[in-house]
Amino acid sequence: xxxxxxxxxxxxxxxxxxxxxxxxxxxxxxxxxxxxxxxxxxxxxxxxxxxxxxxxxxxxxxxxxxxxxxxxxxxxxxxxxxxxxxxxxxxxxxxxxxxxxxxxxxxxxxxx
Amino acid sequence: xxxxxxxxxxxxxxxxxxxxxxxxxxxxxxxxxxxxxxxxxxxxxxxxxxxxxxxxxxxxxxxxxxxxxxxxxxxxxxxxxxxxxxxxxxxxxxxxxxxxxxxxxxxxxxxxxx
Numbered sequence: 001x002x003x004x005x006x007x008x009x010x011x012x013x014x015x016x017x018x019x020x021x022x023x024x025x026x027x028x029x030x031x032x033x034x035x036x037x038x039x040x041x042x043x044x045x046x047x048x049x050x051x052x053x054x055x056x057x058x059x060x061x062x063x064x065x066x067x068x069x070x071x072x073x074x075x076x077x078x079x080x081x082x083x084x085x086x087x088x089x090x091x092x093x094x095x096x097x098x099x100x101x102x103x104x105x106x107x108x109x110x111x112x
Numbered sequence: 113x114x115x116x117x118x119x120x121x122x123x124x125x126x127x128x129x130x131x132x133x134x135x136x137x138x139x140x141x142x143x144x145x146x147x148x149x150x151x152x153x154x155x156x157x158x159x160x161x162x163x164x165x166x167x168x169x170x171x172x173x174x175x176x177x178x179x180x181x182x183x184x185x186x187x188x189x190x191x192x193x194x195x196x197x198x199x200x201x202x203x204x205x206x207x208x209x210x211x212x213x214x215x216x217x218x219x220x221x222x223x224x225x226x
Binding site: 008032034041042043044045046049089091093095096097098099100102103104105 | 116142143145152153154155157160162170200202204206208209211212213214215216217218219220222
C-alpha cells in the first residue's frame with residue numbers, strides 16, 4: 001500500500017539556520033508533491049508544489065526538491081524564524097482531480 | 113482567496129447524540145473532503161465528494177455519513193456519536209480543473225464526545 005514517511009520527532013533549530021524536513025514515500029508514482037503548513041488547532045495551509053519532472057522549486061525562503069529515483073522530497077526553510085514554528089505536512093497526488101495522500105507531518109521549532 | 117468555513121470551532125456532545133458538522137466553500141470547487149486528525153495518526157480521509165449528491169468512502173467511513181445537496185456545502189454526520197470519535201475534524205475543497213489536487217482547508221472543528 002502507499003506509504004508516506006516524515007520524521008515523527010520534532011526538529012529543533014536555532015533562529016537564522018536552515019531547517020530541512022524530509023518526506024519519503026513508497027509504492028507511489030506521484031505527479032505532484034505538495035507541502036503544507038499547519039499551526040496548532042488550525043487547518044493546513046498550502047505552501048508549495050513541485051511536479052514530477054521538476055528537481056527544485058523555490059518561493060522566497062522556501063525550497064523544495066523532488067527526487068523520484070530516491071522517492072524523496074526535501075523541504076528547506078532558510079534564515080528560519082520563530083514564526084516558522086509549525087507542523088509541516090507533505091502530500092502526494094497523481095493529479096487530475098484526485099485525492100491527496102498526506103504524511104503525518106514533522107513539527108518544527110525555531111528557537112531564539 | 114479560497115475560503116472554507118466550518119460551522120463550529122469547538123463542539124461538545126454526549127454519547128449517542130446525532131452530530132452534524134457543516135462545511136461551506138465559496139470558490140465553486142467540485143471536490144470536497146472530510147478528514148479527522150488525531151495525534152500520531154495524521155490526516156485520515158473519512159468521505160469525499162466529486163459533485164453534488166455524489167459521495168465516496170475514504171479510509172475510515174465507519175460511523176459517519178455525509179450529505180452534499182448543494183455544490184458549496186458538504187456535511188458530515190455522526191449518526192450516534194461515540195467517545196472514539198473525539199477528534200479534530202477538517203473539511204477541504206479542491207478544483208479538479210487545477211489538475212494539481214491542491215486542497216484548501218477550513219479552520220477545523222474540535223469535537224469532544226463525552
